Amino acid sequence: MSPVAQRKLLATVLGDRQDRPPVWIMRQAGRYLPEYRETRKQAGTFLDLCYTPELAVEVTMQPLRRFDLDAAILFSDILVIPDALGQSVRFEVGEGPILEPLDVAGIDRLDRSRALEHLQPVLETVRRLRAALPMDKTLIGFCGAPWTVATYMLNGRGSSDQWTARRFALEHPEAFDKLIDILVETSIDYLAAQFEAGADVVQLFESWALNLDETSFGRQVIEPNRRIVEGLRKRIPNAPIIGFPRGAAGNLERFARITGVNALGIDYSTPRDFVTANLPRTLPVQGNLDPLRLVVGGEGMEKEVRQIIEAWSDRPHIFNLGHGIVPDTPIAHVERLIELVKRG
Ligand code: CP3
Secondary structure, three states, rough: HHHHHHHHHHHHOOOOOOOOOOOOOOOOOOOHHHHHHOOOOOOOOOEEEEEEEOHHHHHHHHHHHHHOEEEEEEOOOOHHHHHOOOOOOEEEEEEEEEEEOOHHHHHOOOOOOHHHOHHHHHHHHHHHHHHOOOOOOOOEEEEEEEHHHHHHHHHHHOOOHHHHHHHHHHHOHHHHHHHHHHHHHHHHHHHHHHHOOOOOOOEEEEEEOOOOHHHHHHHHHHHHHHHHHHHHHHHHHOOEEEEEEEEOOHHHHHHHHOOOEEEEOOOOOOOHHHHHHHOOOOOOEEEEOOOOHHHHHHHHHHHHHHHHHOOOOOOEEEHHHHHHHOOOOHHHHHHHHHHHHHHH
């Protein structure tokens, strides 16, 4: 049997509806799992964990040992790209990522020439994962989409309004475009290498697609994602790609149509009726449970899960959260969620 016939999640991304939705969970490897916290202690820094194939394979596999998930997602981070380009990146416990913020001169100093070499340990993790995974599990690779990665590179840390990066894009259009070009090209190289190493599907995490006007959304979100899809498909024909423009709201249909992604991640604030009314029924969707519903669990969660499955029962659907799982999530609730999706 071909990989597509065996891997339900991959088949769904390619447009083939399954008898029940395949399921994975955004950020499924992480701090809500005690075994992750244990491995994390052995690793030194968070980036050491990302760059040590043996440990990265271990944490990628941990959620699959507990739950009947249909996919593994490579363990890494969207900020390995700035690190590979020579920007200083560190992760502080309780504070999240901290980067040396880029200015116009800093953009000129970024060095793309050795980025892929720097990312070799991550590609080795992908190779080991494909060899270790059962045939029916889809292996998902990923990178951050350029705008989202640029928000961290320009501001130096996460922010709720992306003010620094939005202002920089308007005030320094040439430098900003240069940064986006570097990120587009590096992402194409990196994702092509992930496919060559054994990834079945990749997801472009555009986690900060909110707070942008129509023009900026086109320039900063749609166009870079479109260029990655186009560039990647030149290297890997028909590469299966999931787009996840979190917060795209009224720009969702335009994003899907212009970028040409195979499937679309739907965040939890997007009404399901809106998807039905605005996105072609052949377009596979993934989502959209609020991660807080999974924290609280119980009847409220179960009702919502059933509604999601029902709402998208007439199109290819991958069950997932509408954003990443949070550290407070009880493991028993995840078990219940998977059981519900798989057995009703
Ligand atoms: O199972 C998986 O999905 C693990 C792989 C993964 C991580 N980060 C590991 C991680 C993936 C796919 C990501 C994506 C990521 N990283 C995104 C996009 C998804 C989203 O949630 O919006 C973003 C914006 C980042 C940047 C990032 N990395 C932040 C803001 C933080 C700190 C906040 C947090 O969740 O801790 C990280 C750190 C990080 N990345 C951790 C993990 C498991 C926790 C760090 C630790 O264990 O010390």
